Amino acid sequence: MSAQAPVYVPVGDSALLVRFGEQMDAAANRRVHALAQRLRQQPLAGVGEAVPGYITLLIHYDPLLLTYDQILAWVRKQAAQTQDEASAAPRxxxxxxxxxxxxxxxxxxxxxxxxxxxxxxxxxxxxxxxxxxxxxxxxxxxxxxxxxxxxxxxxxxxxxxxxxxxxxxxxxxxxxxxxxxxxxxxxxxxxxxxxxxxxxxxxxxxxxxxxxxxxxxx
Missing domain, CATH: 2.40.100.10 (Cyclophilin-like)
Known part of the structure; x- marks a missing residue:
């Protein structure tokens, strides 16, 4: 079964919430941390802290440097490239x-x-x-x-x-x-x-x- 596509939700004018699924789940949590790790490795000017939750990742950004559409497009791209990392067998x-x-x-x-x-x-x-x-x-x-x-x-x-x-x-x-x-x-x-x-x-x-x-x- 393929993983559920992440849901992207604007939070105010300076944050984006990425939600992986609807309930606490080990696979969803791995996807959260895989994306958080990738964002740390691929920094973008204007992107601030990424805060993991059980099945969510809250990404702060500077609205003076990035529009919502820009941060959304960038995060979507990074999320698509974490699939293999998130599905790898855990230690x-x-x-x-x-x-x-x-x-x-x-x-x-x-x-x-x-x-x-x-x-x-x-x-x-x-x-x-x-x-x-x-x-x-x-x-x-x-x-x-x-x-x-x-x-x-x-x-x-x-x-x-x-x-x-x-x-x-x-x-x-x-x-x-x-x-x-x-x-x-x-x-x-x-x-x-x-x-x-x-x-x-x-x-x-x-x-x-x-x-x-x-x-x-x-």
Whole structure:
């Protein structure tokens, strides 16, 4: 099945929204980031920041330098040339996790909240192949889509002042990993020793948008 054609929507007089589909989808998200990457590699005078969403890319431009028709024509051309990049097989990274105990202080809560046993929570958490939709919150923090909906759990009412680096958490229908020690309100169910962010590495972040992730019980 061919990918749905992107929809282009003017936003005020200085931005263009490109929408890939109507619902959150890993393939659509890959197309968003492929286009954002291409725009960074092919700069055009008057084009400002391109802000990715789950299935959208908001592109700011200077209306004193570019008309809407000019930015639309240019973005259409760039989008057409990203098809092969967006359809390429994503990289898959395995992350070993120690679940429960001192490394996963909220595993018992998630089990009670969902009505599942702790072992079943772990089984369901390690079963999917996740997609990295965003990197944000702290450097290298991956927002992962594809979690089993049965594991949905609320954030902490009062965030912790200190969440150790490598902590694997759940917030609502998403899961993610804290690359650095920081405050946080996600329900922590385990921890990995795999470094997700290293300033001495190039690139510093282990994961990038569009990558796939598999959690493995350590």
């Amino acid at each position: 898959c990274v395995e992350i070993p996790v120690i679940y429960g105990g001192e490394f996963g202080p909220d595993l018992v809560f998630v089990a009670a909240h969902t009505g599942l046993s702790a072992d079943e929570v772990i089984r369901r958490h390690t079963a999917p192949t996740y997609t990295v939709y965003f990197i944000g919150f702290t450097p290298g923090f991956p927002y992962l889509g594809g979690m089993d909906v049965r594991l949905t759990a609320p954030r902490l009412e009062t965030p912790r002042a200190r969440v150790p680096a490598g902590s694997v958490g759940i917030a609502g229908p998403q899961t993610g990993v804290y690359p650095l020690e920081s405050p946080g309100g996600w329900r922590i169910i385990g921890r990995t020793q795999l470094p997700l962010f290293d300033l001495s590495a190039q690139p510093p972040s282990l994961l990038s948008p569009g990558d796939e992730v598999r959690f493995v019980r350590a």
